[in-house]
Each structure stands twice: as structure tokens, then as C-alpha cells.
Amino acid sequence: MDLGRIHIFSMIVRYGIIVVGIFIALSIVGIDLTTLKVLIGALGVGIGFGLQHMVNNLLSGFIILSDKSIVVNDLIEVDGLLGWVEAVGLRATIIRTFNNVEVIVPNAELVYNKVTNYTHSDNLIRIDIPVGVSYTSDPNRVKEVLIEALSPLKERVEKSSIDVYFNDFGESSLDFIAFIWTDQPLKKKKIESDARFAIWKALKENNVEIPFPQQDIHIRDSKSEINS
Secondary structure (H helix, E strand, O other), rough: OOOOHHHHHHHHHHHHHHHHHHHHHHHHOOOOOHHHHHHHHHHHHHHHOHHHHHHHHHOOOOOOOHHHOOOOOOEEEEEEEEEEEEEEEEEEEEEEOOOOOEEEEEHOOOOOOOOOEEOOOOOEEEEEEEEEEEEOOHHHHHHHHHHHHHOOOOOOOOOOOEEEEEEOOOOOOEHHHHHHHHEOHHHHHHHHHHHHHHHHHHHHOOOOOOOOOOOOOOOOOOHHHOOO
């Protein structure tokens, strides 16, 4: 049995033992359960309304554990939260972010919201690095420089090619985008940073300018216009 099914089976056994233990304890004490039916029924209605979200999360937990859409050590992103799954419980899932902060996410949010799972089938992911250069630059040379800069990255999958595309004519730059592949998704931020360091160094060494947004402001003299 895989870890997900073992986990859900142990959960069912655990809670089943607790419920059976409660009934056995009540019978040993001598409490007649038939006299409590009316009270239990009345409480059940009120508790049912109060525990709607709890039941929803519990059912969602069973769904996650049974279909294995999210398992321990998966790298996921939900509602802007990026981190790896540390534990999957019946009520909530614990996600540890790259800041080493544990976030407890109710299971219902993982079932009903859109979740990006970077490691569901495999660990191979693509990282996109946008780059803008001056309009005076030669696009073909820029492509060569970017490929040369990104090739030595340690975490990059060597057998995969580095793709560089001329993305657009920007307002103040020629916009390129470089695609690199890695099988270490937990190091995504580090790889992005290393790639930018390498690109900046390569562009500087090849005298390729990285522009910044500029805006020309022309001030008109209203008095001179009136006199003219």
C-alpha cells in the first residue's frame, strides 16, 4: 500500500476505535443510550449547522488522501501561497513555505480552489526568465549571449535545451524570454536568482545595455503661447 492509503486507513481505524470506546464506556457506566435519543437528536441538528465547515473539511481530507492529488513532499501553490506539503490530515493540510513558516490550510480550500502542483507526476519544471535589452542591441547576438550565460547553471537539466524567444517590442526595450528546465523544483527561487546574476554579468561583458523606463516631459510656456 502507498503512503496515502496507509494514512487514510490508519485514520479510519483510529477514529473508529474512539467511537466504539465511547459507546463501551457509556454501557459500562450504566447509561441507557435509548433515553438519550431525543437529546442527541436535538443536539445533532444544532451541531450539524455548526459543524458544516468541519464536515466539509473532513470529507475533503478523505478525497485528497484517496485520490492522491496532493501528497507529502509535493511542491504546490494555492491562492498565492507557495510551499511544500509537510502533512495531510483529515481536517487540514500543513504547507511549509520557503520562509520556513508552517501554514495550516483547510482541506476544503485545496479541493474547491485551483491548486498548482509542481511535482504531481514528476519533478521536471520550466523556469521562465524575462530579459529586456536596449533597442541598439543585435537580437541575434542577445540570444547567443543568453544561451551562453545560462548553460553553466548547476541545477539545470543538461539534456534539455535552453530556448530564447524574442517576445515583444517593449516601450523602452527589446523583450526576450529564456526557458530553462530543472528537476529540482524546491530550488526554483535560487535558480531564478542564479540565472539573473549570470545574465547580468554576460550582458555587461558583451556591452549589451539593460534599459530602464524613461519618460520625456515637455513643459510648455502658456504665457508665450497667448502672446504669440
